[in-house]
Amino acid sequence: MQAVWKAGVLEECTRLLERERDEWKDVELNVAVIGNSGVGKSSFINAIRGLNADDEGAAAVGVKETMVFEILSYEHPNNPMMKFWDLPGVGTVRFPRITYLADIDVYDFFLLLNSTRMTENDTWLGNEIHKRNKKYFFVRTKIGVDIRHNRRARPRTHNEEAVIEEIRKSKEDQLRIDGCDDVPVFVVDSYKPHKFDFEKLNQQLIKYFQEQSRTALILSLKSDSQHMIQLKVAELRSLIWKSVAISAVGGAFRRHDISLAMDQSLSIITCEVMSYFKQLGLDSESLQRYDKLYSVDYDKVQSLVRGALRIQGEGEVSLEEMKSIVARLMSSSWSLSTATAVKRQLPLIGSLIAAEMLFRETESVLNLILDKFEKTAIEVMKFVAVSVASANEIETSGGSRILAR
Numbered sequence: 001m002q003a004v005w006k007a008g009v010l011e012e013c014t015r016l017l018e019r020e021r022d023e024w025k026d027v028e029l030n031v032a033v034i035g036n037s038g039v040g041k042s043s044f045i046n047a048i049r050g051l052n053a054d055d056e057g058a059a060a061v062g063v064k065e066t067m068v069f070e071i072l073s074y075e076h077p078n079n080p081m082m083k084f085w086d087l088p089g090v091g092t093v094r095f096p097r098i099t100y101l102a103d104i105d106v107y108d109f110f111l112l113l114n115s116t117r118m119t120e121n122d123t124w125l126g127n128e129i130h131k132r133n134k135k136y137f138f139v140r141t142k143i144g145v146d147i148r149h150n151r152r153a154r155p156r157t158h159n160e161e162a163v164i165e166e167i168r169k170s171k172e173d174q175l176r177i178d179g180c181d182d183v184p185v186f187v188v189d190s191y192k193p194h195k196f197d198f199e200k201l202n203q204q205l206i207k208y209f210q211e212q213s214r215t216a217l218i219l220s221l222k223s224d225s226q227h228m229i230q231l232k233v234a235e236l237r238s239l240i241w242k243s244v245a246i247s248a249v250g251g252a253f254r255r256h257d258i259s260l261a262m263d264q265s266l267s268i269i270t271c272e273v274m275s276y277f278k279q280l281g282l283d284s285e286s287l288q289r290y291d292k293l294y295s296v297d298y299d300k301v302q303s304l305v306r307g308a309l310r311i312q313g314e315g316e317v318s319l320e321e322m323k324s325i326v327a328r329l330m331s332s333s334w335s336l337s338t339a340t341a342v343k344r345q346l347p348l349i350g351s352l353i354a355a356e357m358l359f360r361e362t363e364s365v366l367n368l369i370l371d372k373f374e375k376t377a378i379e380v381m382k383f384v385a386v387s388v389a390s391a392n393e394i395e396t397s398g399g400s401r402i403l404a405r
């Protein structure tokens with residue numbers, strides 16, 4: 001086996017992978033700074049870049065609605081791959097809601113700024129981001145103004161800490177009401193970046209960027225080495241929780257319909273599983289790559305994959321076939337009759353228990369599938385290595401070069 005690993009293919013793959021790994025700095029994080037007009041979006045971007053409004057290259061700041069014709073981006077001072085996009089105010093005559101988030105997919109992350117009480121636009125923006133499975137931080141700006149006003153209004157009882165905490169709490173409460181209780185809240189003043197939560201926010205942004213780059217990088221790597229397959233599986237495993245259980249299963253169960261929940265879960269899980277299949281290089285497009293790159297017989301690798309997953313037939317694994325694998329695993333680990341019984345006896349609590357059960361079973365089915373795919377992907381890789389090694393041997397004994405990549 002040692003000889004096989006030294007066949008050259010893996011070394012080449014490793015080199016390629018190392019190069020890709022070193023390219024992590026090329027992963028961009030596009031942060032859209034959004035919110036009502038005049039909340040301090042441009043001032044915040046300037047502050048994070050250590051600039052005043054009249055410095056060269058600073059974002060335009062104004063008391064009147066800033067006349068932005070082109071949405072510009074500004075680099076984070078410590079990381080040029082993190083870009084802040086200075087969006088205009090939402091809901092203004094020139095930027096009504098309907099067009100405001102037209103390009104939302106371009107952005108990876110959002111900072112939702114607010115300088116007053118929570119407005120309808122804030123709730124709407126938060127919901128839109130949430131709907132699209134994106135993340136945001138909530139940033140309450142101009143806190144210095146609130147402190148100044150409070151000091152004037154209550155000279156005897158004024159307490160800076162209490163003002164900040166009251167504002168923070170009211171934002172957290174509102175976010176909870178809006179169903180966004182996992183959104184972190186930062187209280188800042190762009191004219192006092194050394195105070196309040198400004199630095200903490202900066203640190204959290206950098207941390208978020210590093211996590212995202214790592215995930216993006218690992219998921220974009222080709223599954224050519226055992227180590228990389230394991231890394232990918234670990235990354236996909238860490239995303240299981242997010243991707244399926246909460247959104248799909250929870251929603252369906254709220255409607256108290258177990259069979260609908262099962263059916264929805266099956267379709268959603270199958271889509272998820274298809275994406276794992278592709279991520280781990282088991283789909284036909286990836287397998288054809290071995291044929292093209294290393295002249296490894298595509299039909300043989302394809303039947304190896306089918307054999308490992310116990311699917312009859314030949315050729316590309318179809319969505320329907322994948323669905324039946326998922327259904328088989330689901331029915332063996334999840335007992336519909338048990339859940340129905342629980343629900344009949346205890347209509348309200350029963351459906352919660354059933355939801356909890358389906359939630360856990362979904363997670364365990366996805367883990368089982370990942371285990372299977374991980375083993376299969378490693379088998380495929382070994383098969384490729386063996387094929388290439390034996391091709392090399394034939395080549396050496398025959399004196400001709402079949403494989404010189």
Ligand SMILES: Nc1nc2c(ncn2[C@@H]2O[C@H](COP(=O)(O)OP(=O)(O)OP(=O)(O)O)[C@@H](O)[C@H]2O)c(=O)[nH]1
Binds near residue numbers: 037039041067
């Ligand atoms: N005291 C204080 N004033 C601020 C702060 N941020 C912004 N301002 C002031 O608020 C006004 C609007 O600031 P901008 O940064 O232009 O706000 P914006 O959200 O970019 O505005 P539009 O682009 O027009 O939507 C300006 O007069 C700023 O000086 C802050 O943190 N503290």
Ligand SMILES: [Mg+2]
Binds near residue numbers: 041043060
């Ligand atoms: Mg602005």
